[in-house]
Amino acid sequence: MTLAQPVIPSGITHADAVIRVRDLQKRYGEVQAVAGIDFEVGRGEVFGLLGPNGAGKSTTIEILEGLRTQDAGEATVLGLDVRSQASALKERIGVQLQTAALYPRLTVREVLELFASFYTSSVPPDQLIEALDLGERRNAQTRQLSGGQRQRLSVALALVNDPELVFLDEPTTGMDPAARRSLWELVRGLRAKGRTVLLTTHYMEEAEELCDRLAIMDHGKILEIGTVDQLVGRRFTERTVRYERLPGIDDATLAAFPGVTRVAHEDDEATLLYTRDVAGTIGALLGAAEALGVEPRGLGIRSPSLEDVFLALTGHAIRD
Amino acid sequence: MHTLVRLTSANLKSFTRDRAAMFWTLAFPLVFILLFGAIFSGGTSRFTVAWVDGDGSPSSTALLSNPALANVFTLKTYATADDAIAAMKQGDVRAVLVIPKGFGSAIASAGAVGGAALPLTVYTDPSNQQVSGTITGIVASLVGGFNQAASGRPPILALQTQTVQSEAISAVAYLVPSILAMALMQLGLFSAIPIVEQRESLILKRIAATPIKRRTFIAANVITRLLIGLIQAVVILAVAQVVFGITLLGNPFVFAGIVVLGALAFIALGYVVASFAPTEDSASQMVSILQFPLMFLSGIFFALESLPQVLRSVAAFMPLTYLGDALRQVMVGGTPFVPLGVGVGILAAWLVGCFLISARFFRWQ
Numbered sequence: 188m189t190l191a192q193p194v195i196p197s198g199i200t201h202a203d204a205v206i207r208v209r210d211l212q213k214r215y216g217e218v219q220a221v222a223g224i225d226f227e228v229g230r231g232e233v234f235g236l237l238g239p240n241g242a243g244k245s246t247t248i249e250i251l252e253g254l255r256t257q258d259a260g261e262a263t264v265l266g267l268d269v270r271s272q273a274s275a276l277k278e279r280i281g282v283q284l285q286t287a288a289l290y291p292r293l294t295v296r297e298v299l300e301l302f303a304s305f306y307t308s309s310v311p312p313d314q315l316i317e318a319l320d321l322g323e324r325r326n327a328q329t330r331q332l333s334g335g336q337r338q339r340l341s342v343a344l345a346l347v348n349d350p351e352l353v354f355l356d357e358p359t360t361g362m363d364p365a366a367r368r369s370l371w372e373l374v375r376g377l378r379a380k381g382r383t384v385l386l387t388t389h390y391m392e393e394a395e396e397l398c399d400r401l402a403i404m405d406h407g408k409i410l411e412i413g414t415v416d417q418l419v420g421r422r423f424t425e426r427t428v429r430y431e432r433l434p435g436i437d438d439a440t441l442a443a444f445p446g447v448t449r450v451a452h453e454d455d456e457a458t459l460l461y462t463r464d465v466a467g468t469i470g471a472l473l474g475a476a477e478a479l480g481v482e483p484r485g486l487g488i489r490s491p492s493l494e495d496v497f498l499a500l501t502g503h504a505i506r507d
Numbered sequence: 508m509h510t511l512v513r514l515t516s517a518n519l520k521s522f523t524r525d526r527a528a529m530f531w532t533l534a535f536p537l538v539f540i541l542l543f544g545a546i547f548s549g550g551t552s553r554f555t556v557a558w559v560d561g562d563g564s565p566s567s568t569a570l571l572s573n574p575a576l577a578n579v580f581t582l583k584t585y586a587t588a589d590d591a592i593a594a595m596k597q598g599d600v601r602a603v604l605v606i607p608k609g610f611g612s613a614i615a616s617a618g619a620v621g622g623a624a625l626p627l628t629v630y631t632d633p634s635n636q637q638v639s640g641t642i643t644g645i646v647a648s649l650v651g652g653f654n655q656a657a658s659g660r661p662p663i664l665a666l667q668t669q670t671v672q673s674e675a676i677s678a679v680a681y682l683v684p685s686i687l688a689m690a691l692m693q694l695g696l697f698s699a700i701p702i703v704e705q706r707e708s709l710i711l712k713r714i715a716a717t718p719i720k721r722r723t724f725i726a727a728n729v730i731t732r733l734l735i736g737l738i739q740a741v742v743i744l745a746v747a748q749v750v751f752g753i754t755l756l757g758n759p760f761v762f763a764g765i766v767v768l769g770a771l772a773f774i775a776l777g778y779v780v781a782s783f784a785p786t787e788d789s790a791s792q793m794v795s796i797l798q799f800p801l802m803f804l805s806g807i808f809f810a811l812e813s814l815p816q817v818l819r820s821v822a823a824f825m826p827l828t829y830l831g832d833a834l835r836q837v838m839v840g841g842t843p844f845v846p847l848g849v850g851v852g853i854l855a856a857w858l859v860g861c862f863l864i865s866a867r868f869f870r871w872q
Contacts, residue, residue: 252716254872274718282716286709292524293517304513305717328524344713 203230205352205383206251211260213246220246222407223260228385228400233378235398236387237493239505243407244387245285248354251385252282265352278306281350283341285357291330295321295340298329299347306348315343320369334361342370353377355386359393371397389505391493401493403500410500415493422499423491428460428468429453430483436475444471453504457485459495510719514727515734521701522735531697532735536690537746543686544679544751554642556580557591557603564611575649576604580642592630595671602642603630603671613663614653624654624665633670637752638677643668672756672840683747684834685807688769690739692801692827695773696794698732699780703790706781711871721871729774736770737763744838757837765837765851769830772854775861776826782868806844807831826857 206228213221221243228234236244249255251264253273262269267276289298299312316325319339324332329340338361345353355374359367374384374397388394394401395415402412411418425448432452441450446464453459462468465488476483489495497505522528556576560567571582583600585591591603605628613625629646631639647666654662705711714724740763747753755762780797784790802808804818805827814822822828829850836843836850844850 254712254716277716277718282713284709284713284716289710289713290517290521291708292521297517297520301513301517302717304510305719 204228205230205232205265206234206385207261207263208247208251209261211247211250211262212258213243213250213255214258219407221250221257224402224404224407224409226402226409226412228383230383231378231381232399233374233384233386233397235394235401236385236404237389237391237394237398237401237497237505238387238404239389239503242404244404245356247404248356248385248387252280252354253277278348279351281345281348281353283345283353283355283358285360289329289337289340289344292328294326294328295332296325298340299343302344302347308349309347310349312347315346318346318373319343320366335363335366338362339366339370342373350382352383352385355384357387357389359388359390367393391497391505395493403497405501411496418493418496419491422496423461425461425463425491426465427489427491427495428462428465428472429457429485429487429489430472431485432456432458433476433479433481433483435479435481440475441472444468451498453498459498461491511723511727511730514719514724515730518701518727518731519734522731528697532690532694532739533742536686536739536743539689540683540686540743540746541750543682554580554601554638555599556582556642557594557600558582558584559586559588559591559603559605560584561588561608562606562610566611566614567606570606573649575645575652579645588628592671595630595632601632601638603628604646605629610664624662626667627664628667628669630669630671632672633754633756636748636754639670640752679747679751680753680839681835682808683743683751683753684838685831687740687743687766687838688807688827688831688834689802690743691736691766691769691830692773693798694732694736694739695770695775696777696780696798696801698728698774698777699784699790699794700787702728702778702781703784704787706871707787715871729771732774733767733770736766740766753839755838756840762834762837765830765833765854768851768854768858769826769834772826772830772858772861775858775865778865778869779861782865782870801825801827805831826854829853 204227206226208224208226210223210225211221212219212223224243224247226234236242236247238244246255250257251262251269253269253276256270264276265279267273269276290301293301295316296312299315303309303312313325316322319342321336321339321343324336329337332340338358342355342358345355358374359370362370371393374386377384378399386397398415400412400414401418402409403418404410411421413421425446432455438450441447441458441460444460444462445467446462447460447468448463449461451459451461460468460472469486469488472483472486494505558571560571570576571584576582582604583594585594585603588603588605591600591605594600595603607625607627609625610627627646627650629643631642633639643666650664650666653664702711705714715721744755748755776797777794780790780793784793804821805825806814806819806822807827807830828844832844833847833850833854836847845853
């Protein structure tokens with residue numbers, strides 16, 4: 188069983204780490220939001236924190252931005268201690284917060300100019316307006332923007348000081364697919380310029396498309412770190428047969444099908460059979476179903492993805 | 508410095524684009540002044556004027572029934588100019604008219620005797636220009652009439668004007684500084700709303716992620732409010748002057764200083780509210796609840812001497828009492844509740860107290 192594999196710790200050690208986190212902890216009352224995590228992010232990497240809401244991603248990112256103070260552990264960003272050197276740090280990082288409400292009665296351009304004045308050096312607002320495709324809305328008050336436009340403005344604000352390191356907290360939430368793709372292009376452009384990006388997301392596709400490396404978080408802990416290929420390959424050498432659950436066939440029967448290495452259920456609705464012999468497994472499944480006088484519905488074959496890794500690691504789907 | 512200017516201008520833009528905020532801070536006090544001014548200034552077409560006859564001749568006595576005076580003034584006779592001036596200071600009369608000795612013989616000789624014109628003196632109150640202008644104008648036309656009758660000759664009479672600061676001030680003059688004080692109080696208290704709104708909508712959090720200092724951010728908010736307060740003061744002064752003829756008597760810089768101090772004290776109180784109000788809604792409720800006792804238990808709408816002892820003691824704690832009193836002393840005069848220095852000291856104490864409380868309890872997230 189692949190589940191028995193040990194969790195691989197913090198991954199690569201970078202000589203040129205832009206972020207170093209060691210045993211970071213943060214508690215809110217009864218809730219241990221961050222329960223001792225370690226990771227490093229190298230210069231020029233796009234690093235993703237992947238996990239469901241409440242996993243501790245935002246708390247982690249806000250500690251690294253100097254907005255919250257950790258209870259224990261060490262965190263350095265761009266060589267600066269996040270606790271004692273926060274103000275020097277803020278000059279050099281770009282920050283996008285999850286909820287973006289910004290001076291409702293100022294225009295897009297005015298907000299960008301205002302934020303540009305907070306930094307010693309800044310990018311011309313018009314350049315950011317073009318880059319984030321807000322040209323048509325440059326003179327609109329921010330309260331008149333759509334959710335996606337507001338999100339793009341908040342990303343533009345994160346880039347106003349031409350930062351070495353950009354934090355994006357759920358950057359594509361509320362965006363339509365086209366806007367999401369154009370944001371991905373923007374992030375790839377940042378990487379091409381040698382900038383480092385730390386982003387949080389609960390979109391598997393975004394993590395797969397964008398991130399050089401990922402940390403999978405749940406309940407305040409990092410479960411595993413690596414590239415998408417490493418995370419998938421480490422855990423799955425098999426493919427997945429998925430179908431709508433048939434209560435008449437028990438897990439022991441399923442596990443005895445040819446090639447099946449593991450049986451899992453998704454939200455009590457679908458059954459997943461991890462197998463090294465797709466044809467044999469499907470043949471056995473159809474046979475068992477026929478014996479019951481039913482037909483498996485929604486039958487499909489998948490190569491394993493991050494979704495499967497997440498499910499295997501946490502026992503639940505990310506959207507729970 | 509650049510950042511402070513940018514932030515202040517962003518705040519001012521946000522304010523001027525918010526019609527509701529504009530109405531409550533600028534239009535509402537004016538509506539108040541015009542409304543109450545119209546009520547209290549009714550029936551001022553006939554002024555009571557003190558009459559001091561220094562001559563006692565038939566000509567001077569005849570003046571008492573001269574229609575140019577009798578039809579427009581209620582004339583009240585006093586024996587001496589000093590008595591009349593004392594009555595004016597107490598507010599019994601609006602002006603004093605002194606007929607000089609030798610008036611009768613000057614009229615009789617109608618300028619045949621060469622020599623200087625006889626001075627006819629009128630005492631008016633400069634704090635109410637509308638009234639003093641009207642009275643002076645009427646007396647001037649009377650003097651002109653006598654001089655005209657002796658046309659071609661040297662003038663018989665010369666109008667001499669004197670000012671007397673009346674300590675009893677008119678209801679409107681009492682009201683105008685009160686309304687300015689009230690407007691400054693609301694301006695300050697209501698500064699709680701935008702800052703709580705910014706905290707609630709996470710603008711404060713986003714600002715905290717930039718390198719600007721918290722004190723720069725707060726300073727910009729306070730400067731914005733002060734600028735709005737000064738604009739309110741100018742608008743209220745202008746309306747009081749144009750509509751009611753009430754002018755600023757005292758030093759304009761002292762006046763501006765009191766406006767700033769008063770605004771700061773109430774802005775600090777607004778930040779105390781912002782420190783304890785979790786949401787914008789609760790901040791508006793706290794502000795509404797606070798403003799009524801602050802307003803009506805203070806001495807800004809009634810002279811404190813006219814209140815029962817219990818209310819007077821309460822009013823003696825209210826910052827608005829002292830802001831109204833200080834503004835009134837500088838704007839229109841009148842009997843002070845406490846000397847200006849004491850009022851300023853008490854306002855400063857409120858400012859420091861509220862500042863310390865909000866510095867201790869204000870939350871950014």
